[in-house]
Amino acid sequence: MEDQREALRKIITTLAMKNEEIQSFIYSLKQMLLNVEANSAKVQEDLEAEFQSLFSLLEELKEGMLMKIKQDRASRTYELQNQLAACTRALESSEELLETANQTLQATDSEDFPQAAKQIKDGVTMAPAFRLSLKAKVSDNMSHLMVDFAQERQMLQALKFLPGLKFDMKYMNFRVKACNKAVAGEFSEPVTLETPAFMFRLDASTSHQNLRVDDLSVEWDAMGGKVQDIKAREKDGKGRTASPVNSPARGTPSPKRMPSGRGGRDRFTAESYTVL
Numbered sequence: 001m002e003d004q005r006e007a008l009r010k011i012i013t014t015l016a017m018k019n020e021e022i023q024s025f026i027y028s029l030k031q032m033l034l035n036v037e038a039n040s041a042k043v044q045e046d047l048e049a050e051f052q053s054l055f056s057l058l059e060e061l062k063e064g065m066l067m068k069i070k071q072d073r074a075s076r077t078y079e080l081q082n083q084l085a086a087c088t089r090a091l092e093s094s095e096e097l098l099e100t101a102n103q104t105l106q107a108t109d110s111e112d113f114p115q116a117a118k119q120i121k122d123g124v125t126m127a128p129a130f131r132l133s134l135k136a137k138v139s140d141n142m143s144h145l146m147v148d149f150a151q152e153r154q155m156l157q158a159l160k161f162l163p164g165l166k167f168d169m170k171y172m173n174f175r176v177k178a179c180n181k182a183v184a185g186e187f188s189e190p191v192t193l194e195t196p197a198f199m200f201r202l203d204a205s206t207s208h209q210n211l212r213v214d215d216l217s218v219e220w221d222a223m224g225g226k227v228q229d230i231k232a233r234e235k236d237g238k239g240r241t242a243s244p245v246n247s248p249a250r251g252t253p254s255p256k257r258m259p260s261g262r263g264g265r266d267r268f269t270a271e272s273y274t275v276l
Contacts, residue, residue, distance in 0.1 A: 069145050076138045083137055090128035097123050170194075180220075 097120065104116040124130070172193045178185045204213035212221040 065145075065147070069142075072142070072145060076140070079137045086128070087132060090132050093127055094129040097127060 100123075101120050104113065104120060107113065107116070173190050174193065175187045175190050177187045202213045202218060207213050207218070210221055212219045
């Protein structure tokens with residue numbers, strides 16, 4: 001009987017624990033449902049904002065290109081209308097001269113004919129019709145304003161959600177440059193580093209023995225930053241005796257300017273590395 005009671009107590013304990021787990025999971029599911037709604041609304045809002053930005057940009061580009069077409073059309077219309085007006089005036093003047101010449105030719109008064117003929121000749125010489133250029137100043141071809149957005153359309157059709165995203169992971173952007181006491185090099189291109197910690201410190205205990213590590217910066221110490229510490233500990237009797245031959249400072253020489261094979265030029269090797 002007692003064994004059965006003990007077994008029943010274990011069953012009750014197990015059921016109670018399972019019920020707590022289920023209740024906790026139910027609470028988690030309910031919270032996830034709320035998060036799904038909130039996160040869905042957030043990403044939907046972001047998506048609409050991105051598309052609205054694209055719409056605004058396209059509308060702005062469209063207005064600019066339409067303005068270019070309107071300006072080109074206005075300029076060509078102005079030139080052609082001016083040329084048309086000049087041709088119309090020249091034609092009217094030429095028709096008047098032609099009518100006058102016909103009337104003079106048919107006149108019976110021979111005394112006034114020489115004077116009238118001379119006036120007609122002078123009028124023809126100064127007539128606008130003979131000073132006009134019968135070539136249009138502008139073309140009616142507008143092919144230079146045609147567009148083809150096939151490539152851009154393909155790019156828009158390739159729009160999709162960002163791939164390969166990792167949740168609960170932080171990234172850090174940094175760049176480095178090399179320098180010594182004399183000069184400093186250029187910064188490198190920015191690098192994105194995946195790290196579980198947004199801020200981190202450099203570990204001096206695992207660095208090179210001639211690197212002087214100060215949390216966020218690293219410098220090459222030609223005298224050996226760690227060697228000095230070792231010598232200090234040896235002096236206090238806390239370190240092991242190290243012969244000059246086996247000294248870490250001798251084992252790792254400082255980078256120097258090394259001669260290269262190209263025209264006596266020296267290859268610069270940095271003695272300081274700074275992470276910003």
